Amino acid sequence: MATSHHSNLKHAIVAFLVPLPSILFYLTFLNHYHNDDPNSLSPIWQWCFDHPLLLAHFFFFLNVNVLFWFIGVIQSSHWMIDLYWTVIPVLMVHYYATHPLGLEHKYNVWRSRIVIFLTWVWSFRLNHNYFRRENWQWGVREDWRFTDMKHQYGKNWWWISFFAVYLSQQVFLMGICMPMYVVHSENMQLNIWDLVGIAICLSGIIIAYYADTQLHDFVSRNNKLKELGKPVVPNLDEGLWHYSRHPNYFGEQLWWWGLVILAWNLGYGWTFVGSLINSLCLAYVTVLVEKRMLKQAYRADAYKLYQKRTSVWIPWFKSSLKGKDKNT
Structure with a gap:
């Protein structure tokens, strides 16, 4: 200690x-x-x-x-x-x-x-x-x-x-x-596009905060279940995570693209290149994270179904699967 x-x-x-x-x-x-x-x-x-x-x-x-x-x-x-x-x-x-x-x-x-x-x-x-x-x-x-x-x-x-x-x-x-x-x-002078950029930045911060908090609570609950010797929940499919597989990444991207709007409004639209490279990198990280999820035997099947039904980044409604019980 x-x-x-x-x-x-x-x-x-x-x-x-x-x-x-x-x-x-x-x-x-x-x-x-x-x-x-x-x-x-x-x-x-x-x-x-x-x-x-x-x-x-x-x-x-x-x-x-x-x-x-x-x-x-x-x-x-x-x-x-x-x-x-x-x-x-x-x-x-x-x-x-x-x-x-x-x-x-x-x-x-x-x-x-x-x-x-x-x-x-x-x-x-x-x-x-x-x-x-x-x-x-x-x-x-x-x-x-x-x-x-x-x-x-x-x-x-x-x-x-x-x-x-x-x-x-x-x-x-x-x-x-x-x-x-x-x-x-x-x-x-400040104008309407500044307000748009600021609103997007704030939205990104708020979405990322709630997504990370929901993920933290999920991991904490699973850790307690492990300590009690009970089966863990294989996948988080509640809150923002019900509509997006990576809502924390989505919120983080909103923050940076909101700043791009502020720069574009000032005549420097080319600054989008930095956020674009960052988004492409995060897309690659998303692939790595999901491959890591699928390597964990206890959650692989549940995560495959989650992938098929849930949007990757942008929160959206669940897609239906014919022949599958939606509550599976």
Whole structure:
């Protein structure tokens, strides 16, 4: 028990300290920008001012790809990137909101505040689900997909993980966060399309929260049944899960596509590429998850029927099966 508590504390300290290099460097840049003569900034601070996107990629590459990877190799577990998926967008939106070049563009303050608030709500929801799933502990396990790849690549996993776990995340996270950059680059009055985007973002957060809560309750009930030696329920087919096989994924996608609408409204429709890549990746993950479900003998038959009758992502009514009892 003491060893587990010590490990939990160690992981928590590492998680809090790991973003400090980027944060401290950025604060140093802001200090020089505000206190030095703007016309005589040193080349490094001038570059940081002129290239906010490249600077963000620089931070991600060194602080996430290199440092997270190095820590993951030492710990033999790449758990931290899973947690920081919920944190990096918060860091990114505040970075874009405070970068001097964005402030010079005099972006719409209310749009910025709304996006920042929504990003915090989204992050809190995802963090809550992460820690609830992990029994409120830090770094207990890594994503099962990384564990599977570790077994697949064996002794080569230490270097392959840099590309498969981290470098790929830079493409996904920087891409889907591009609307946050756009919001802090353009000045336009709020309009009806902002309200549409905001409504979609909120809907996504709410749907994902309830879907994850229903899944958590289902898993908890099954765990109690196992402890009592009783048969478990093979498949969740209640609440939002009655209408969609992956309502949590659907809600998550709504959140990111809602941000795309905000960027499209400001004239940057091309930012949909980041969310599209993310959606395609999630579609692949959906296939992996369902294959994993079908490998579990106790639920395979029930899940096959569930697949035939239930929409994959978008919640919809059950399809009927001729010759089958609908209550089966």
